[in-house]
Amino acid sequence: MKRSYAAHALVAALLMGSLGVSQVDAAWDDLLKQGQKLLDGQNRPEQTGARVPAGVDTATLAKGLKEALRVGGERAIGQLAATDGYYGRPDVRIPLPGMLESGAGLLRRAGLESYVETFERSMNRAAEQAVSEATPVFLDALEQMTLDDARRIYSGGDTAATDYFRDTTSAELQRRMQPLISNAMAASGVSLAYEALVQQAESYLPLLQGFSPDLNEHVTNKALEGLFLRLAQEERLIRQQPAARTTELLKHVFGS
Numbered sequence: 001m002k003r004s005y006a007a008h009a010l011v012a013a014l015l016m017g018s019l020g021v022s023q024v025d026a027a028w029d030d031l032l033k034q035g036q037k038l039l040d041g042q043n044r045p046e047q048t049g050a051r052v053p054a055g056v057d058t059a060t061l062a063k064g065l066k067e068a069l070r071v072g073g074e075r076a077i078g079q080l081a082a083t084d085g086y087y088g089r090p091d092v093r094i095p096l097p098g099m100l101e102s103g104a105g106l107l108r109r110a111g112l113e114s115y116v117e118t119f120e121r122s123m124n125r126a127a128e129q130a131v132s133e134a135t136p137v138f139l140d141a142l143e144q145m146t147l148d149d150a151r152r153i154y155s156g157g158d159t160a161a162t163d164y165f166r167d168t169t170s171a172e173l174q175r176r177m178q179p180l181i182s183n184a185m186a187a188s189g190v191s192l193a194y195e196a197l198v199q200q201a202e203s204y205l206p207l208l209q210g211f212s213p214d215l216n217e218h219v220t221n222k223a224l225e226g227l228f229l230r231l232a233q234e235e236r237l238i239r240q241q242p243a244a245r246t247t248e249l250l251k252h253v254f255g256s
Contacts (some may be wrong), residue, residue: 043227060252066142069161072234073138074126079230080131080223087124092226094123097213100197103205110204112197119193123215126184127223132175134169134227141169158239162232168223178220190215 079085086092095101096119107116145153145164153160185191193214202208237244238254245251 058147058151061154062145062147064249064252064254065150065154066145067247068235068238068245069142069165070139071246071250072161072231072238073165073235074135076227076230077131077132077134077138080207080227081128083128084124085131085225086127086226087121091231092248094120094127094219094222094226096120097215099207099211100201100207100213103201103208106204107197107201110201112204113202115193115197116201119190119197122185122188122190122193123219125188126181126190126219127226129184129188130177130180130229131223133180134173137169137172137176138165140172141165144168158236159232161235162228164229165231172193173224173227174220177223178216181223182216185219190219205214 080092086094096104096116104116108115142163149164153164156163166178198208198211234244238250242251242254245254
């Protein structure tokens with residue numbers, strides 16, 4: 001709107017003779033430059049993320065990025081594999097499946113809190129035992145990363161590496177983790193805890209009759225969601241906070 005008004009004002013000034021020739025030429029030239037800047041801004045591809053630091057070649061950039069992903073992945077997995085890594089942290093805690101989660105408040109008020117907590121804890125313990133299997137999968141993915149992948153990830157958004165890992169490792173992580181989670185659930189009594197909860201809860205939630213979720217799939221999917229959430233947090237730290245760049249290579253590539 002401002003540029004349109006300026007153009008009309010210039011035409012009006014010309015007609016009225018209120019500007020000299022040199023003044024008109026200068027005003028018109030300025031208007032054309034503003035228009036060109038506008039067009040350039042509309043046509044220029046959007047720039048996001050960080051620029052590659054001066055003096056860092058592509059090979060070093062790729063090596064530094066892999067180092068960042070290795071460090072971030074190890075931190076994320078280490079946090080989740082610890083006792084209460086899932087269960088003790090609300091943002092990654094694995095909830096009850098389906099309608100059980102919807103009715104958890106009612107069940108607790110009905111005096112079934114111990115059954116609810118036992119079942120929920122057993123699912124999260126299974127995830128904590130199995131998540132370490134993600135480490136070799138991440139390392140394999142790093143080996144497959146190309147130089148083009150590295151440049152794209154480096155200059156992408158704050159979670160570009162996490163997105164890359166999610167795209168390239170989700171299927172393999174699920175394949176590797178499901179049997180481990182199944183074994184861990186058997187050892188931690190998930191099925192028994194689930195049966196005990198449902199047996200006590202059916203009178204309060206009649207819809208539970210015949211409800212038989214795939215607990216193995218539920219726990220695996222939620223465990224992976226928590227893993228990628230933690231990895232994204234670690235990636236942001238390395239990109240944004242110098243204190244998180246704990247090796248010389250990370251400082252060289254991301255700044256100190």
